[in-house]
Amino acid sequence: MLSKSCIYGIQATIYVAANASQDFVPISKIASELKISFHFLTKVLQQLTQEGLVNSYRGPKGGVALAKPSTEITLYDLIGAIDGTTIFTECMLGLPGCGIAEPCPAHEHWTKIRNELTVISRRLTLDTMAKKAGELNVRLTDEFRYAHKLFSSLKPVNGAQA
Amino acid sequence: MLSKSCIYGIQATIYVAANASQDFVPISKIASELKISFHFLTKVLQQLTQEGLVNSYRGPKGGVALAKPSTEITLYDLIGAIDGTTIFTECMLGLPGCGIAEPCPAHEHWTKIRNELTVISRRLTLDTMAKKAGELNVRLTDEFRYAHKLFSSLKPVNGAQA
DNA sequence: CATATTTTGGACAAAAGAGTCTGAAATCTG
DNA sequence: CAGATTTCAGACTCTTTTGTCCAAAATATG
Numbered sequence: 486m487l488s489k490s491c492i493y494g495i496q497a498t499i500y501v502a503a504n505a506s507q508d509f510v511p512i513s514k515i516a517s518e519l520k521i522s523f524h525f526l527t528k529v530l531q532q533l534t535q536e537g538l539v540n541s542y543r544g545p546k547g548g549v550a551l552a553k554p555s556t557e558i559t560l561y562d563l564i565g566a567i568d569g570t571t572i573f574t575e576c577m578l579g580l581p582g583c584g585i586a587e588p589c590p591a592h593e594h595w596t597k598i599r600n601e602l603t604v605i606s607r608r609l610t611l612d613t614m615a616k617k618a619g620e621l622n623v624r625l626t627d628e629f630r631y632a633h634k635l636f637s638s639l640k641p642v643n644g645a646q647a
Numbered sequence: 648m649l650s651k652s653c654i655y656g657i658q659a660t661i662y663v664a665a666n667a668s669q670d671f672v673p674i675s676k677i678a679s680e681l682k683i684s685f686h687f688l689t690k691v692l693q694q695l696t697q698e699g700l701v702n703s704y705r706g707p708k709g710g711v712a713l714a715k716p717s718t719e720i721t722l723y724d725l726i727g728a729i730d731g732t733t734i735f736t737e738c739m740l741g742l743p744g745c746g747i748a749e750p751c752p753a754h755e756h757w758t759k760i761r762n763e764l765t766v767i768s769r770r771l772t773l774d775t776m777a778k779k780a781g782e783l784n785v786r787l788t789d790e791f792r793y794a795h796k797l798f799s800s801l802k803p804v805n806g807a808q809a
Numbered sequence: 810c811a812t813a814t815t816t817t818g819g820a821c822a823a824a825a826g827a828g829t830c831t832g833a834a835a836t837c838t839g
Numbered sequence: 840c841a842g843a844t845t846t847c848a849g850a851c852t853c854t855t856t857t858g859t860c861c862a863a864a865a866t867a868t869g
Contacts, residue, residue, distance in 0.1 A: 487739065522859075542815085546814085546867065560753065578658060589786060591771060598760070617753075625740075651826075674846075706834095707836065
């Protein structure tokens with residue numbers, strides 16, 4: 486459904502959003518906490534930087550930070566920036582121009598699913614997901630099963646004020 | 648969303664279902680009508696044969712046919728046979744065991760989409776799609792834009808009675 | 810200014826998906 | 840039985856995705 490790149494991008498930005506401070510979070514920190522390959526995650530976050538969803542900063546005390554308030558970044562934005570928006574628009578059978586004028590045999594049913602997907606993705610913000618991730622029993626990774634473990638280890642992440 | 652193999656399998660079985668006769672339809676015929684690589688489609692249909700959704704027959708007058716009435720083969724069956732059922736069950740963030748006990752930050756929203764997907768896929772049969780494909784302006788391929796063209800060329804496909 | 814830290818940008822390798830090809834087995838026709 | 844047709848089974852290539860690595864640019868610290 487979603488590419489690995491996209492999943493990593495979503496996980497990482499939730500993590501950054503949950504780190505409420507304005508500091509830049511080093512990618513190495515995110516990668517090790519989330520058990521994602523550092524080099525691969527670097528590429529994903531570069532892409533999000535180029536798309537204007539996150540800001541980056543080099544050097545000591547550098548890292549990445551959200552470019553906008555977490556209430557203004559949606560799941561739709563993240564998916565669109567990494568995997569593109571075809572998932573929200575494309576025909577199930579991959580037929581170009583599938584629509585009311587020239588539908589495919591599954592058009593009306595698939596449209597319903599896509600609409601649901603679009604509406605939910607547009608409504609679901611990083612803020613909402615980060616708050617969920619802050620609650621007990623809601624997890625962001627496979628290894629650290631419980632979020633409270635995850636985010637207690639997050640707090641002393643970077644003592645610096647940027 | 649769906650793999651190419653899966654899309655081809657769906658298109659091909661709709662095509663077979665729309666060919667109401669009990670004859671075996673040669674894969675070469677399906678491939679050329681649907682503009683799909685013959686050898687690749689062969690592999691996909693072999694898979695559907697092994698999964699018991701279609702029957703095959705070798706030699707002259709051979710080909711493939713639905714193993715069950717088209718009213719009893721659903722989109723869910725086809726997707727499950729080729730891409731597997733993970734699309735209907737898997738967490739958006741790919742976390743194993745994502746559920747009520749250990750949800751991910753997007754769990755409840757994603758569950759809604761997956762349920763919609765599952766319900767619709769289970770309800771949508773080859774029969775329904777084949778009938779749609781028989782109507783004007785409903786198409787199955789990119790090249791042959793209108794189904795009535797497609798299926799007028801289909802009728803004399805194979806004069807043989809199996 | 811020298812050094813350590815961190816992103817950037819590219820090259821590169823491994824794995825999976827998509828597509829091609831060939832020969833063997835089964836089956837019909839004459 | 841001989842030949843033509845069609846699926847079956849496997850090897851093979853090409854492309855995309857995923858993952859790894861390294862040197863260069865930017866920046867903070869002492």
